[in-house]
Amino acid sequence: xxxxxxxxxxxxxxxxxxxxxxxxxxxxxxxxxxxxxxxxxxxxxxxxxxxxxxxxxxxxxxxxxxxxxxxxxxxxxxxxxxxxxxxxxxxxxxxxxxxxxxxxxxxxxxxx
Amino acid sequence: xxxxxxxxxxxxxxxxxxxxxxxxxxxxxxxxxxxxxxxxxxxxxxxxxxxxxxxxxxxxxxxxxxxxxxxxxxxxxxxxxxxxxxxxxxxxxxxxxxxxxxxxxxxxxxxx
Numbered sequence: 001x002x003x004x005x006x007x008x009x010x011x012x013x014x015x016x017x018x019x020x021x022x023x024x025x026x027x028x029x030x031x032x033x034x035x036x037x038x039x040x041x042x043x044x045x046x047x048x049x050x051x052x053x054x055x056x057x058x059x060x061x062x063x064x065x066x067x068x069x070x071x072x073x074x075x076x077x078x079x080x081x082x083x084x085x086x087x088x089x090x091x092x093x094x095x096x097x098x099x100x101x102x103x104x105x106x107x108x109x110x111x112x
Numbered sequence: 113x114x115x116x117x118x119x120x121x122x123x124x125x126x127x128x129x130x131x132x133x134x135x136x137x138x139x140x141x142x143x144x145x146x147x148x149x150x151x152x153x154x155x156x157x158x159x160x161x162x163x164x165x166x167x168x169x170x171x172x173x174x175x176x177x178x179x180x181x182x183x184x185x186x187x188x189x190x191x192x193x194x195x196x197x198x199x200x201x202x203x204x205x206x207x208x209x210x211x212x213x214x215x216x217x218x219x220x221x222x223x224x
Contacts, residue, residue: 031208031209035212041216042214042215042216042217043150043199044214045210045212048208048210056207056211058211089153091155095210101209101212103155103156106153106154106155
């Protein structure tokens with residue numbers, strides 16, 4: 001079964017550093033998403049990306065965050081100047097034109 | 113008021129029991145409805161979509177009551193492998209297909 005793959009699976013970074021999380025979507029999918037889940041909290045939508053631009057974003061997705069698909073395959077989430085409260089599991093998800101989206105296994109980010 | 117509310121549980125049941133999960137959502141214009149399951153520190157996985165007419169998939173039955181803004185999931189003959197957190201999920205009116213609003217989830221533990 002095709003799957004969404006994410007790297008790294010776990011990253012520890014110092015406060016103030018920049019982090020890039022990477023996602024390889026399922027090959028024929030055109031819609032891409034990032035979610036986050038702080039430990040013990042609910043899964044929260046961050047951003048959706050289609051046709052090389054952001055189609056929707058939540059209040060969480062402020063200027064500290066950016067997304068891009070630089071090489072037509074990887075879909076990345078960049079977090080500038082990380083804060084302690086950015087520690088969370090970040091899930092990439094991708095979808096085709098149907099209603100179902102598929103989640104990657106997540107990247108666990110710890111900011112110290 | 114929270115957008116999607118669920119009983120946090122945990123529900124501790126013996127194998128073979130029938131267990132019911134309830135969920136309410138605040139936005140009457142919500143478009144699509146789902147149940148996901150999430151194992152500890154794993155990604156959410158789609159269990160089933162929920163339709164107004166009700167739908168069944170093996171031991172799982174989902175119901176939607178738009179008038180009451182209420183969603184339910186029934187698991188019959190529960191198995192040890194059903195132990196997980198069950199997430200109620202809706203999409204807002206006009207949102208992208210991947211703009212999923214998650215409840216915090218109800219934890220289920222099935223015991224031998």
